[in-house]
Amino acid sequence: MSSRRDFLKNISIAGGAVATSSVSTFAMAALPELNMQEGPDTQISPDPSEGRHYHPVVTPNGWTLPFRMNNNIKEFHLVAEPVVREMAPGFEANLWGYNGQSPGPTIEVVEGDQVRIYVTNKLPEHTSIHWHGQRLPNGMDGVTGLNQPGIPPGKTFVYEFVARRPGTFMYHPHADEMVQMAMGMMGSWVTHPKQHEHSLIDHVDRDFCVLLNAFDINPGARTPKIMTMVDFNLWGWNSRIFPGIDSFNVRKNDKVRMRFGNLTMTNHPIHLHGHEFVVTGTDGGPTLKTTRTPEVTVDVAIGQMRQFEFLADEEGDWAFHCHKSHHTMNAMGHDVPTLIGVDHTGMTAKIRKLLPDYMVMGERGMADMTEMEMPLPDNTTPMMTGDGPFGSVEMGGMFSMVKVRKDQPAGDYSDPGWYEHPPGTVAFEYTGELPDPTRFSAG
């Protein structure tokens, strides 16, 4: 237990972040209940029963952290700790995260809330949390060494500030930042507007919250390589990769909001099929309505958040993905030679003498890979995969779908299955005669 003197000393060092006792059951008793999440399934939060009302967001493959009201202060408890994250079925990663998962739970508050967050460190090294994009006292900004001492292993610190402006924010460590972010420590933060009728913030039917993140895990291994600068091989949404990312299931004519924060080391042009959307907010706040022009792709740069909205008025299973095509792939070699057009079937026998399990691949392209059942390194999701109604989707990484159905019940986020296309609306093979076209003759 820290004495009052230590308490004051820590205040003077940390400015605002307040040190409390170490993690013992006794000490923890005073803290808000610890909420943990075991799996990667999307958890739908009910509307809040305490505090100011808001419509909760949905964090695909994630969850919203419950809070308690303590003398009108909204209290949360985050635990920074090693976690095992299932990034896709059959592929688990040893990450660092918060409250049992990476990314950490989404924190939802309302503009003007007094927020107190207890942060317990169960990592082997010190940590801190930076509340990315927020207006707050300098001593609450979370930069170790600059604004506060690091939270030592086993200790709990308190951050406290008023959520001053509505918008979408992120949180992540600012202590050994490169390593801790490479290990998956990050989460989303949504501050809902105080007024129900906000001139720039519309009411929406469905509100999704996604963190873009990148990892470098050697196929067959489980732990990210923390020193990777640019050559990441796993591109995730909420620490999931296709086919592990839940689809965004909406009812036809729902107004849908997407909030995409980018904590990777590169930009991601997020592209939605079949609809146009407008960017309604950035990290800085809501955009002016006069600036909102229809788009089908929005580039979310490094450290940025983009919030965009659309009317889901076209039924179907619409692809929704980062438009960097190598970001819709899972782990792959970056130096695999192109074999297209190189007929080397004749050499198979020779190579098989040395490597009995060798199979010719790539002489027509890479789609072969999805057609062959071949053993891969353990704990590895194939580079291109995903079963669709017409075969392999041949995707990975930052790929998912917006599924628009006219009969999707309000408030129901469950997967409606594959879209049943009206007759005559699916591309088909032409099997008729090919008449000679009439060509313009110059002579």
Added chain:
Amino acid sequence: MIDGGERQCRAVRLSVSLVAAFALSGCVSVNIDKSLASTTESLAAFSSAELILKRTKEDKEHANAIVEAALNDTLDQSQAVQVALANSANFQALLASSWARSAQAAQSGRIANPVLSLEDITTGPERELTQVLTIGLLDIIRLPARQKAAKSRVEFAQLQQSADVVQHITEVRQAWVRAISMQQRFIVSQQLFESAEASAELALLMEEAGNFNRLDRARQQSFYIDAATQLSAASHSALAAREALIRVLGLNEEQSARLSLPTELPSVPDEPLSVENVSLVPLNDRLDVQMASAALNAASRAQGLGNVFSFTDIEIGVVSEQIREDGDRESGTGVELEIVLPLFDFGPKRDAMNAITLALTNTLEATYLDAASTLRESYSAYRTAHATAVFFEEEIVPLQEIIVEENTWQYNGMIIGVFELLADSRRQIAGLISAVDAHEQFWLADAAIQASIIGRPTSINVGGAAAGTAGGNEEH
């Protein structure tokens, strides 16, 4: 030296003592069959192979049957030894020479033949006829001692024969090991070559399709050229090692064609020879110690003779003389005694004898010391080779298998390309060569330690350290 055969005697008439001496000198003789049986028996722990010196038609048929039976099957190491002993002309020459040496040694135990000299001198009217039969008196006096010395020499020759056999068997064993390991290296080099060839062919196709530039293609082809050079060197080495084995086995062309060897060396035994196994042969029973000891024995017996011999040399002759002059005839008989006065060479001769004995005494002591030391060294070489080979068998080869398997999976997952896959397969294959090296070293060390245990250390290098060379080539 002490060889009685060099001296000249003049004498007439055989005497009773001559007959007696002749009878006595028959005691030391050599029976080659007994000698071979004795060698076989003394080497039983070292090799169970049968020693055959082919002299009769039956011997040859017996030897041929052994060779034929062995060549009908894959030749294991003990069969290789048996074939070499039964078939190798070199080995037959070695046994025959050994026989000759023994016989010569036995011969030294016999006295010199008597000398009969006849004189016919005419001086004017006088004609003098003299007949002298001479025999070395000392020869007869010294006969028992000479026979003892000869016996030592025969013993020495017998030991020399055993040592030669051990040496030869060890050479056969090692040649057998090398012939197999070189063939294994050749096979591995062939795999290396095929992998490089596949890369090179594929690189050409890649260039034709426009997927590779000339540099990429040339790089892949350079591996291929390296591998091709290695392959031809390995091919020659395999042939050379096989021919070396063919030579120690003494096979003719038809037999060589039928020679079939195991495709790989046997696994190393789980339990290597223990210190107790290695120390089974008492120091005094070791061949090198026995040889040094026998040499010293022979020398000291010879020295005993030599002392007397150096003091003086006495020859006795029986003289019969007739003088004829103008029809008259005078005859007389007598005894002639000839004494060499050791005025000039007494000192140096005795010194030489003493020096030889002194040298051999020290050689014996050195042999004792070296025997223990070289045994320790060859045992260390043996254990090191064993540990290394086991390490390869149990750790490194399985690791390489994992790498090959995982790499194939990485290739399947498009994480590595086919060139990387092939390049890595070459690295793993090259690792197999080290595994072959480790096995070869073990079996060479195994042959060396067997020879070392019985007292005929041979040289073998393990991990670059020379072992067991010190006592290797004593010739006494």
